[in-house]
Amino acid sequence: MNPTRFKILLGVAAVLLAMLAWNWISGWGLVTVHASSQPLTKVISSIERQGGIKIITNADLTTAIDMDVDRVPAVDAVDVLAARLDGNWNVTYVVGPQKSDIIAGITALGQGDRRDADFARFGGGGFGGGMEMSDTVIDVRRVSWKVSPSDKPEFQAYLDQMAQKTGAAAIAPRTWNPTLSSPPSGGKVASAVKQLVGEAKGQVEEVFVIRVRTEDPTRTADAGGDRGGPPDGGFGGGPGGRGNFNPQWAEERTEARLAQLPPAEREQVRQDFNEMRATFDRIRALPEAERRAEMEKIFNNPAFQDRMVERQMSRDAKRSPEKRAERFRQYIERKQQMKSSS
Numbered sequence: 001m002n003p004t005r006f007k008i009l010l011g012v013a014a015v016l017l018a019m020l021a022w023n024w025i026s027g028w029g030l031v032t033v034h035a036s037s038q039p040l041t042k043v044i045s046s047i048e049r050q051g052g053i054k055i056i057t058n059a060d061l062t063t064a065i066d067m068d069v070d071r072v073p074a075v076d077a078v079d080v081l082a083a084r085l086d087g088n089w090n091v092t093y094v095v096g097p098q099k100s101d102i103i104a105g106i107t108a109l110g111q112g113d114r115r116d117a118d119f120a121r122f123g124g125g126g127f128g129g130g131m132e133m134s135d136t137v138i139d140v141r142r143v144s145w146k147v148s149p150s151d152k153p154e155f156q157a158y159l160d161q162m163a164q165k166t167g168a169a170a171i172a173p174r175t176w177n178p179t180l181s182s183p184p185s186g187g188k189v190a191s192a193v194k195q196l197v198g199e200a201k202g203q204v205e206e207v208f209v210i211r212v213r214t215e216d217p218t219r220t221a222d223a224g225g226d227r228g229g230p231p232d233g234g235f236g237g238g239p240g241g242r243g244n245f246n247p248q249w250a251e252e253r254t255e256a257r258l259a260q261l262p263p264a265e266r267e268q269v270r271q272d273f274n275e276m277r278a279t280f281d282r283i284r285a286l287p288e289a290e291r292r293a294e295m296e297k298i299f300n301n302p303a304f305q306d307r308m309v310e311r312q313m314s315r316d317a318k319r320s321p322e323k324r325a326e327r328f329r330q331y332i333e334r335k336q337q338m339k340s341s342s
Contacts, residue, residue, distance in 0.1 A: 044057070056106060095203065097201070
């Protein structure tokens with residue numbers, strides 16, 4: 001073969017190989033699922049394998065799932081799956097001194113019971129404290145945690161701070177709360193939590209938790225996550241309960257999560273959020289009778305109703321047709337009940 005022609009063919013082959021390699025690398029972590037009445041366990045396995053994540057749920061693993069996503073980030077795939085199940089989700093860091101503690105924590109998460117006396121739970125609230133203002137799915141693992149000095153240099157105090165400042169969740173054995181020799185350095189949640197646990201000489205596993213409603217009265221009726229707030233307010237699962245809530249940290253959480261939004265969307269979401277927060281802060285200061293009247297006025301405001309319907313429609317678009325029909329039926333029933341009681 002002519003040497004020049006051989007070099008040209010070799011160059012073309014190298015370019016094609018590079019293109020194939022780039023397509024492969026650029027697709028790392030992206031998820032494609034085309035499921036038609038496939039069991040939940042199979043869909044979860046596919047998302048875990050493609051996204052390089054671990055998913056825990058209290059849903060029935062035999063549930064038939066219809067789902068279509070193409071080359072989306074793992075968090076988007078989890079968000080769609082949670083919507084299909086009519087549930088909520090969050091990223092939770094299971095921590096403990098030994099591997100057996102991690103296994104026990106994951107088992108507790110799979111059971112869906114947030115009242116397990118053996119574990120302290122932190123976080124789990126959604127965007128801005130459970131109020132979704134954007135259709136963009138935020139990857140909390142990339143949210144930045146700016147560490148504040150702690151009066152108690154204890155592991156769980158910093159774990160609580162991380163949860164409140166970022167919206168990530170964590171679960172740890174209640175009796176494991178070592179004193180740290182130095183504060184954590186912070187940074188992106190995924191790496192910051194590993195560094196924090198390393199300082200405590202422990203182990204950690206990152207899991208995506210999808211929770212659905214359950215008929216069992218001994219277990220959590222519902223739970224929050226990056227798409228909805230938990231019944232306990234989202235914080236204070238550890239020592240001190242809800243008294244641990246820090247308003248300043250909530251402000252930082254909002255800004256840290258806003259930073260994950262596309263620039264074109266960020267300022268509008270910040271403006272909407274600030275307007276809503278100012279309104280509810282004003283109402284909160286009113287006497288109870290006036291507060292109820294103001295709340296009723298807001299909920300009856302057409303602009304507010306349109307905004308709520310728009311957000312709900314965006315979320316419903318990810319649900320199955322059956323779930324959308326069921327939610328519409330429930331909406332009509334509530335409207336009829338309100339009309340008959342007025």
